[in-house]
Amino acid sequence: MARILITSALPYINGIKHLGNLVGSMLPADVYARFQRQRGNDVLYICATDEHGTPAELAARDARQTVQQYCAEQYEIQAGAGEAFGLSFDHFGRSSNPPNHRLTQHFAAVLEDRGLIEERVDKQIYSIDDQRFLPDRYVEGICPHCEYEKARGDQCDNCGRLIDPIELKEPYSKISGSRNVEVRETRHLYLLQAQMQDRIARWVESKTEWPQLTKSIAKKWLKEGLRDRSITRDLVWGIPVAKDGAKRPGFENKVFYVWFDAPIEYIGATEEWALANNENWERWWRTDKGAADVKYVQVMGKDNVAFHTVSFPATILGSEEPWKTVDALKSLNWLTWYGGKFSTSENRGIFMDQALEILPPDYWRWHLMANAPESDDASFTLEHFASVVNKDLADVLGNFVNRITRFCNARFGDAVPEAGDYGEAEQNLITELDKRMADYAGYLEEMEFRKAFAELRAIWVAGNEYLQIAAPWTSIKTDEARAAASVRCALNLIVLFAALSRPVIPFTADKMFAIFGLDPVEASRWPTRAASALSRFKGGEAFTLPKVLFAKIEDEQVDEWRKRFGAE
């Protein structure tokens, strides 16, 4: 039994996530976690909200709440949406919780002991009216190079050149619009990443199983040379900067930078899980305390790759402590909304709560995973969504379950028929299924989701092909035993399909088990041999005629949703 630690990139706290965020990290991680659990592996799937930083403070202010209230509320919303989508976190924590505070202080202290942290003084734009230092992208002004009037503090959208915000002419706050700003000096802690260049490069080289996208991003950063990074900010909401158990002199009004503490929350959330479940978190994270045999899998959008392959490892490796580091790293591209960006402010796209107002989670889970943005950005359209749902779920899978249970009910009654033996048709089916099941499991193991679910769909299709060949509605006229065996085989297929489908459509899988009154946990143990799966029911097992599993999406619904969600 393998031990597998899975983390998905932490969703930021400022509002409920859209379908692109969902498919970019949490959903693929969930599918993988479910698959590994069904195989009998010891899985720990950890996620949390990422709560610190300027956007959280500003969002709280816009909501007229304290940032604590705001985050507490948003945490509940995100946790609820995740649960409603069937995201099977073993723990969904908060980066603002005590374990992360403790661990972040620990890493900062250890890194300082190792000589990897030093204080430096920066010049930054301070907004007097906003009473805060402005992060680069919250300052706008006239570009010093091309005179463009709305250049951002980090980069000019007109000439594309990188800018230091203190160079901007006539700078103003993007938060309030105020021009009452000035350059002030501010002291920060710097993580001396440049010193760790070789160590991280060697570590990246050792990661032979990373996919190409992941490795090329890491190498690109290394090639340019790691730069020292400031890891503190002038904010009130965050983890205070301590020294020897008290506030660090000169840092009384500062906190750690969100990108420093957020990845540490992977560990912090595991500690939260351990505290809540009387478990031991170190056996998942400390190679000296039992984590040496853990396989650690991270899932994230491509924007996060650099932070997970370089920045966070700098923290971990720099400590020189025996922390578990990532083994497999799955990165996904973006899901776009009709080719453009999902946008909260412009009401474009579908967010997790809205999605579930329209349709149950499995509809979304299937479409998102079967069309996951793996090789490139992928476009979400309602038309494509409706087509995929109707064809794959309603016609191929749902109709299979419906046609055979109804036929059995009409001709043999409410129990699996017992007569007859399997013959050539069943043997051919078993041969095909064995091949496809092995391929399917292989793709899931590699986290090649599009290929995996194309294979799963082909498995469902094989069920329909089998029925077409066996044609019990014909054979029953001349050979009732033959028809009975065919129906028994097809009913067994329902259970096999449910087990194989459960990682991606768990709610439907459990409905399929419920047809036969099966316990989902027992029945979903990962099937590896079609022959044994198809001999589960010998005959006589009672079943309940199910309702239709998937309703088709009508054109009128698509039209309505297009208007509601701003499709172009």
Add this chain to the structure above:
RNA sequence: GGCGGGGUAGCUCAGUUGGUGAGAGCGCAGGAUUCAUAACCCUGAGGUCGGCGGUUCAAAUCCGCCCCCCGCUACCA
């Protein structure tokens, strides 16, 4: 600007250690069937593999140049 990813049938995408007549799903057309959510099953039509040039007996695949889309570029996270 730099770096990375992508441009293959109407649509969404597989396919690169160069070579068996270029694939899948959807959509479309025809057929078969009637157990089923007008579903399922079978067959078929559809592509100068972004453009130009080169290497080679042979290129979607290798090299060069060009065009287009997307992302990242370290203080949004």
